[in-house]
Amino acid sequence: MLGILNVYKPKGKTSHDVIAILRHVTKVKQIGHTGTLDPFAEGVLPVCIGKATRLIEYLEDDKAYVGTVQLGKSTTTYDIEGEAVNESDKTVTLDEIEAALQDFRGDIEQLPPIYSAIKVNGKKLYEYARKGEEVEIRPREVNIKELRVVGFDPEQRTLELYIECSKGTYIRSIAHDLGEALGTYGHLIKLVRVKAGDFKVEEAVKLEELQTIENVEKNLLNPLDYLHHPKYELTEAEKEKVSHGMNFRTPMDDGIAVLTFAGSLAGIAVSDNHLMKCKKVFL
Numbered sequence: 001m002l003g004i005l006n007v008y009k010p011k012g013k014t015s016h017d018v019i020a021i022l023r024h025v026t027k028v029k030q031i032g033h034t035g036t037l038d039p040f041a042e043g044v045l046p047v048c049i050g051k052a053t054r055l056i057e058y059l060e061d062d063k064a065y066v067g068t069v070q071l072g073k074s075t076t077t078y079d080i081e082g083e084a085v086n087e088s089d090k091t092v093t094l095d096e097i098e099a100a101l102q103d104f105r106g107d108i109e110q111l112p113p114i115y116s117a118i119k120v121n122g123k124k125l126y127e128y129a130r131k132g133e134e135v136e137i138r139p140r141e142v143n144i145k146e147l148r149v150v151g152f153d154p155e156q157r158t159l160e161l162y163i164e165c166s167k168g169t170y171i172r173s174i175a176h177d178l179g180e181a182l183g184t185y186g187h188l189i190k191l192v193r194v195k196a197g198d199f200k201v202e203e204a205v206k207l208e209e210l211q212t213i214e215n216v217e218k219n220l221l222n223p224l225d226y227l228h229h230p231k232y233e234l235t236e237a238e239k240e241k242v243s244h245g246m247n248f249r250t251p252m253d254d255g256i257a258v259l260t261f262a263g264s265l266a267g268i269a270v271s272d273n274h275l276m277k278c279k280k281v282f283l
Contacts (some may be wrong), residue, residue: 001028002050002265002282003220008204009037009045018045022230026216034059035167035196040079043193044201049216052223054280058256058268059226060197064164066150069175069215071157074185078113078172088184094152097159098179105147109139112171142169157192198226224265229256232276234266242267243283250276 009018015036022031032053034046043065048056069094143166151160163171172188179186194201205219213229224231232252234242239261241248250257252271259267259276261283266278 001026001217001220003048004052004223004226005047005049005201005210005216005219006204007045007047007210008206008219009042009280009281011209013207014039015042015045016058016205018047021207022049022210022216022255025211026213032056034061035063037193038079038191040081040188041191041193044196044199044204045192045193046199047225048222051282055223055227055268055283057081057123058229058258061167062164062195063148063169063193064162064195065171065191067161067163067171067175067195068151068189069159069161069178069186070189070261071159071179071182071186072185073187074176074179077187077189078170078176079188079191082187086185090182090183090184091154092151092184093154093208096182097149097152097178100178101147101149102125103181104174104178105144107141107143109141110170111139112131112170113172113176120156121190127178140168142166143173144169159186162194181257201265202256224260225267227258229258229268232257232259232269233263234261236258237283239266242269242278242281245278249274252276 007018009015009282016034019031019033023029030053031047031049032250034056037043037045037117037238038111043071074085074086075084103230122157146164148162149159151261152165167220171191175186175188210216210219230252232250238248242259250271257271259269265282267278269278
């Protein structure tokens with residue numbers, strides 16, 4: 001079995017839970033996802049099955065989310081599951097929010113939440129947090145491609161944002177930092193990933209619809225449709241070389257190429273000065 005599933009991860013399940021369920025259904029051990037979603041979050045979770053797990057690094061990895069921010073309160077985890085830290089009764093206007101968002105677009109630096117899985121000195125940050133230990137957290141550069149308000153309730157002080165961003169962006173940090181930028185506080189109360197690379201939420205399959213191997217197979221997507229590097233159709237002679245991991249000459253420009261044979265995925269290679277060097281073989 002080789003393919004990709006666009007799974008809708010429900011709130012309350014971990015990404016690992018989704019993998020475990022699919023391993024149980026398919027009896028395939030080689031299963032992986034393209035980007036973790038917190039149990040608190042829901043939405044698109046692309047899952048690669050079988051040898052398709054070897055393609056994860058070649059898939060588009062920009063993400064898009066719709067997040068709901070509660071203004072007026074900060075929490076230890078920057079989301080609704082943490083303990084309250086600070087509160088404020090200050091009200092803000094939509095104009096003030098729009099002005100503050102200007103500083104959150106483009107290339108920005110953000111501090112990951114202390115309750116995150118990033119490792120420092122071999123330990124995950126949340127392990128330090130749970131023990132009450134101090135640890136230096138370094139800012140990370142991320143790119144916010146699009147950030148806009150899609151809903152605002154001034155009475156409830158809730159703000160709904162659409163955020164399109166690079167891999168590694170913490171939406172919880174945006175909620176927290178935006179609250180501070182507005183002179184109040186903020187934390188995330190809902191998060192839905194609506195896009196991961198080419199995988200969209202409206203096309204995602206609910207986990208409960210993947211309880212049989214027949215349903216999994218029916219919803220498997222062809223990896224070739226999601227690999228955007230140049231395609232190169234092998235000749236019979238080239239196919240033989242690729243099947244043995246051998247290099248071959250080609251007129252293709254330098255860069256990554258997706259190798260196909262008879263329209264099916266055959267491998268991933270890198271063209272270097274017209275010499276095609278095989279990196280992954282699927283024959």
